[in-house]
Amino acid sequence: MSSKPATHDIKFTKLFINGEFVDSISGNTFETINPATEEVLATVAEGRKEDIDLAVKAAREAFDNGPWPRLSGEARRKIMLKFADLMEENADELANLEVIDGGKLFGSMRYFEIPLSWETIRYFSGAADKIRGATLKMSSNIQAYTLREPIGVVGHIIPWNGPTFMFSAKVAPALAAGCTMVIKPAEQTPLVSLFLAHLSKLAGVPDGVINVVNGFGPTAGAAVSTHMDIDAVTFMGSTEVGRTVMQAAATSNLKPVSLELGGKSPFIVFDDADVDKAVELAVVGNLANKGEMCIAGSRVFVQEGIHDVFVKKLEATVKGWAIGDPFDLATRHGPQNNKEQYRKVLSCIQNGKKEGATLVTGGGPFGKKGFYIEPTIFTNVTDDMSIAKEEIFGPVISVLKFKTVKEVIKRANATKYGLASGVMTKNIDIANTVSRSIRAGAVWINCYLTLDKDAPHGGYKMSGFGRELGWEGLEHYLQVKTVATPIYDSPWL
Known part of the structure; x- marks a missing residue:
């Protein structure tokens, strides 16, 4: 029993920068292939360093001067819930794209992985208005507290084996924290991320908050890892490439890196x-x-x-x-x-x-x-x-x-x-x-593959560090600031 027709309407093949679908600056393109038929699905815009620069500029402006980090947690939560609703409404389209671009099974996508993806957005939407600091008891006459603030512009480098779920697992906590971002999907499976970017705009995510630049690792991916205006990077993929991402981040602006890498479980x-x-x-x-x-x-x-x-x-x-x-x-x-x-x-x-x-x-x-x-x-x-x-x-x-x-x-x-x-x-x-x-x-x-939005996921040793999902999944997108003031009768006055 086949659940979909053989023809497919590919709606989005350009780059998504500052709320608009645009051609790459170079005009270069590449083909994405249906692995079940070996036929060309679509010709997709190929982003390079100059396109990453534009996307980062948009994300930087959206973070430094835009509304997203300044919205109340409740307001961010409502937009994220709308985003999840749109994913659910477009579940057939998302499953279709997963199948034709990545060879995944329609049934498991439509009834498991894509629902898990929109539920991950909903899960982290609940964190948006619950991010808080602590009051500190200082040893001197000082009143102090901590703030947990968004880290800034984040670069997400997403693998090809689960583009919808990986997009949600990375974008959802970053949105909840108040970050803006540049997403570099795998060149083998660019179509899902572009469609999700479209849905995010319909949901009300402000321009510049989510940017998607298709391209290859040595060009677009390297530009994300080394960019001086990106404040943190997340990567999911092979251990070999993860090492390259980490080295690039260290030799640029020492941006923190979260890596989910290979396994031999x-x-x-x-x-x-x-x-x-x-x-x-x-x-x-x-x-x-x-x-x-x-x-x-x-x-x-x-x-x-x-x-x-x-x-x-x-x-x-x-x-x-x-x-x-x-x-x-x-x-x-x-x-x-x-x-x-x-x-x-x-x-x-x-x-x-x-x-x-x-x-x-x-x-x-x-x-x-x-x-x-x-x-x-x-x-x-x-x-x-x-x-x-x-x-x-x-x-x-x-x-x-x-x-x-x-x-x-x-x-x-x-x-x-x-x-x-x-x-x-x-x-x-x-x-x-x-x-x-x-x-x-x-x-x-006595079970296996029990992934869930509430369970932190990540590795030991050369399988990487940092965690996706769960409350721990927020940590990479937040930083802690201590604010201290003297009490009125303090001897320091």
């Missing part, structure tokens, strides 16, 4: 676990969004007592994972986002074969058109293999056998990453021990 299944539930979560935790998730539980550690039965059930489930048209509600697996990623995943699969892992199922391209890859399972995987060490960002599950709790904790932590993890057990002592021992930003016990 362990999913640990103990002998006493519900095997059917563990298989279900292992599949969803690796194959949802075609495996293009930094939080994928791609190292599946299975205790030796249930290893063989687990693998058999895993194989049967993955073989039944329907591949095909992402608009078909029966489809469970769509195309990889882009050709470069498609080739990278296939290369990683070949490396797994060469290194001696056992290919259980999958392992190759699917179909004659589109960037489709068969969901893939490897067993007999050892910790030193590249498929167990490097982030693949694709539909590849590596199964590793273990014996003891102590052993699996050590092996799970033997990675440069620390973004997420999962533990399957009925033993509360094991659950508590492992959750306290795993060095990762999230530990999901």
Whole structure:
């Protein structure tokens, strides 16, 4: 059952600067591709440094002299709620853009990820009128208090694997705090951010508060990271690019940086676990969004007592994972986002074969058109293999056998990453021990992928620092000012 027609009306392809859609200064453009068909969807304006300069100038003026940071929290909240309402009203259009520009499944976009996105806007709208400081008890006759103020102009660099949700997760707390911003969407998926910019204007967000500049990392992205008039940067993407963003911010105006980077998360299944539930979560935790998730539980550690039965059930489930048209509600697996990623995943699969892992199922391209890859399972995987060490960002599950709790904790932590993890057990002592021992930003016990607007999300080690979502998600967009005055009869007068 297909839920959308094959033709698509792309409304917005230019840059969005100071409340208007405009061509790039150079006039350069680039093509955005439908990964299911490999056909050109649209020709999009390509922003470069000079366009980033214009966008930053608009955001700077909107912050220094415009109404947004000076509105009451209640007024900002009302506009943000209108923005969320418009997202909900245009849910079909947003889901459509996610599918054709990124290969995501219409059903999961329309009924899960996009609703989570507008609810994230609503969640942070509730914080807009609740940002407050504290009264301080000083050691001398001084009266003092703190103010929590917006940090200023923020640069958001958004990845291609979840453009609507990532836009909401970054823009919502920045808006609530009173910041203005420049958004650089991934060049592979620019269409959603442009449509959301349009909706923000309809909602009443003042001109210059939200600016969207399409472009490439080495030009537009680098200009965001190094710009002297951007006060903070957020980046979500690979660890390698995150390091570049951090270096650029340090060598410009020392702007603070929030990074959510790669992962190679362990999913640990103990002998006493519900095997059917563990298989279900292992599949969803690796194959949802075609495996293009930094939080994928791609190292599946299975205790030796249930290893063989687990693998058999895993194989049967993955073989039944329907591949095909992402608009078909029966489809469970769509195309990889882009050709470069498609080739990278296939290369990683070949490396797994060469290194001696056992290919259980999958392992190759699917179909004659589109960037489709068969969901893939490897067993007999050892910790030193590249498929167990490097982030693949694709539909590849590596199964590793273990014996003891102590052993699996050590092996799970033997990675440069620390973004997420999962533990399957009925033993509360094991659950508590492992959750306290795993060095990762999230530990999901007897569940997986439980992202929520109220739960802070971020990594340890080379998975980055800073947090998205939750109250902690506001911290990057606020700074604390201490205000002190002497009491009237103070000896300091």
